[in-house]
Amino acid sequence: MGITVYYCSITTTIGLDKNQREIINTLNGMQIPYKLLDLSADASLKDEMRAKVGDPKAMAPQIFNGDQYCGDYDAFFQAMEAKKIQQFFKVDNLQNKLTKE
Template sequence: MSVIVYYTSITATAELERQQNGIKDMLEALKIPHKLMDLSQDETLLGEMRKKTGNPKALPPQVFYGDQYCGDYAAFANAMEYEKVEEFFKAQCQQKQ
């Protein structure tokens, strides 16, 4: 099982692009296997992402470990602030299984 990030390649704001790139860059830096799901390429992915988060208004980026929800960008930023990024992607997500 690997980390799945729901994101969009068509961003409306520079802030959204920065958030998405921050998550993707950290996954690559930590060499954590991941899959990127581009909401702009498949219209069914937005509904799938929102259903999995349990939030009908959830916006990208959203992070999962398999089908287990890890969090959004705010949760990721919090993990960065407390130097717990690797745990956010690995241990935190795995514990929720």
């Protein structure tokens, strides 16, 4: 199914915009196909995202691989720091360009 990122194209903070761009840039850099679902364009997506996450207060960005929940930006950041981004995205057999030495 691939990666799905719930995000907001209309952000209220610079930090949120930066975090979302970091996730997208990482996916692009790793050549992982993904789909963006914009909560700003369709209000029903927020309810869908929160139901899938299991948290009625969850905020974008939220990341899924198919039906498997990967996490939010904080979990993404922790995986980057630990050099476990492939495990975070739940992808196998990828050449992780971010951890090459």
